[in-house]
Structure formats: C-alpha cells, structure tokens
Amino acid sequence: MQSVDPFIELNNIGFKYDNTPVLEKLSFTVHEGEYLGIIGPNGGGKTTLIKLILGLLVPTEGTVRVFGKDPVFLKEKYRIGYVPQKAVQDNKNFPATVFEVVRSGRVPRLGLFSGFSKKDIDAVEWAMEVSGIERYRNTLIGKLSGGERQRVFIARALASDPDILVLDEPTVGVDIGAQKKFYEFLAKLNTDHLLTILFVSHDVDMVSKEVKTVLCVNHNLVCYGMPQDLLKEDVLQKLYGEGVVKVNHKEQ
Numbered sequence: 001m002q003s004v005d006p007f008i009e010l011n012n013i014g015f016k017y018d019n020t021p022v023l024e025k026l027s028f029t030v031h032e033g034e035y036l037g038i039i040g041p042n043g044g045g046k047t048t049l050i051k052l053i054l055g056l057l058v059p060t061e062g063t064v065r066v067f068g069k070d071p072v073f074l075k076e077k078y079r080i081g082y083v084p085q086k087a088v089q090d091n092k093n094f095p096a097t098v099f100e101v102v103r104s105g106r107v108p109r110l111g112l113f114s115g116f117s118k119k120d121i122d123a124v125e126w127a128m129e130v131s132g133i134e135r136y137r138n139t140l141i142g143k144l145s146g147g148e149r150q151r152v153f154i155a156r157a158l159a160s161d162p163d164i165l166v167l168d169e170p171t172v173g174v175d176i177g178a179q180k181k182f183y184e185f186l187a188k189l190n191t192d193h194l195l196t197i198l199f200v201s202h203d204v205d206m207v208s209k210e211v212k213t214v215l216c217v218n219h220n221l222v223c224y225g226m227p228q229d230l231l232k233e234d235v236l237q238k239l240y241g242e243g244v245v246k247v248n249h250k251e252q
Helices: 044-052 098-104 120-132 148-158 176-192 204-210 229-231 233-240
Strands: 008-017 020-030 035-039 060-066 078-082 164-168 194-201 213-218 218-224
Touching: 008 044, 020 044, 020 060, 020 213, 035 044, 035 176, 035 204, 044 060, 044 078, 044 164, 044 194, 060 176, 078 148, 098 148, 098 229, 120 148, 148 164, 148 176, 176 194, 176 204, 204 229, 213 233, 218 229, 218 233, 229 233
Parallel strands: 020 218, 035 194, 035 213, 078 164, 164 194
Antiparallel strands: 008 020, 008 060, 213 218
C-alpha cells in the first residue's frame, strides 16, 4: 500500500554558504513512487538541495523531513540509496571487484561487528541482477565502461534495499549511446519495483522526456510540476537567462 504521508517534505528552506544565499524559500513534497528530475543551472543549488535531503547539510532556515524525521538524525539512513556526483570517474581505479563494491552497499544495514548473512548476500545478488551486471561480478570495476560502472554504483545503492534512490548527475562519464538504456533502467526501477527516484541533471531535453515530475531550481523554486512545464520559454529563461536555446536529442 502506498504511503499517505510524504517521503520527503521541505518547507520554506533557505541555505547559505557563509553569507552567500544558495537556496531561498523553497518548498515541495515528494510522495512514494515519484520519479523526479531536478534541473537548473550550475551553481543554482541542485547539489546543495540533495545534501539537505540526505542530512549532509543543515538548512539555514525552514525544515526538511524525510520519512517524517529530520534527516540529520534519521537512524535508518539505509532507506535512502545515494549515488554521488562523479562516482563513475572517482572510483574507476579502485582495486575491487564488482561484487565487492555492490556488497559494500549492504554495510549500513549490518549491526556492529556483524558479518554478511545469507539475507545480505541475497540482497547483493538481487541488486546485481536487477542492474544487469551479474556477469561482471568478478571483474575489477576499473575494467568496465562508464555506463557499466554507473550501474554498479546504482546496484551498490540498491543493495541496502532503499525506499528512495537519489542520483546526482548520474550520466556524467556515461557515453551518449548508453544514456538511453540508462534512463530505461531507471524507469523500470520506478515502475516495476516502485522505487522513489530523485535525480539531478542538466539535460533539459532528456529530463522532460523521462520523468514523471520536474523540479526546476535556480536558488529558489522556478517550477514544480509536469515535465512539459520545463520546456516553456519563461521557465527556461528563469533557469538559464535570456537567449537560451533548447537542444533536442536525436533518437538513436
């Protein structure tokens, strides 16, 4: 049964680095099963917003609630699977196999000094199967392509059996040819496994085609609603300024 209460709720959020405002008076809610694309210009506050939701930052004003609680003090942090920006590039030389990387995503659910149980290993196997990477289980992560590595880190996040999956610029380091399959994969996770997904992107055209809801942010809330709202001229101008040109991706 779908949860009635919001999974994520931000009320009149503001945040400053030193005395520089990054986010101002931003409010929205995310319910179970949402597939949300967060988009905006560089420096507009997208990554800061994600860190507030994760409890990595504390708002200067307003409140953040995740599963009804302040995320800073959320004990069940494993309920949020997070794939940070540039995870693909930063970890490509890490000397670990795909299985080892994905298994590490199970650690937040383990008790102190606990080993991996059959339940844990089953969760790792499921995450690799769903992500389509089980054939690479014994491969060093650095031997994979950017798109394959991205799936590994998503599988790592899925191994904790989260209710929310958060991805910051998930297609950075992924070649264009693999991006369509990647977005199909996210849509399948959302539809087939009822996973609530939030991802940050700068790709206006792709986001408008893929997600159920868009959140446009440029220090404050520019729009929150249907994907087609993102393509309105006034919204694009508020996000990127006068003279912005929308680029359409050709179908591969």
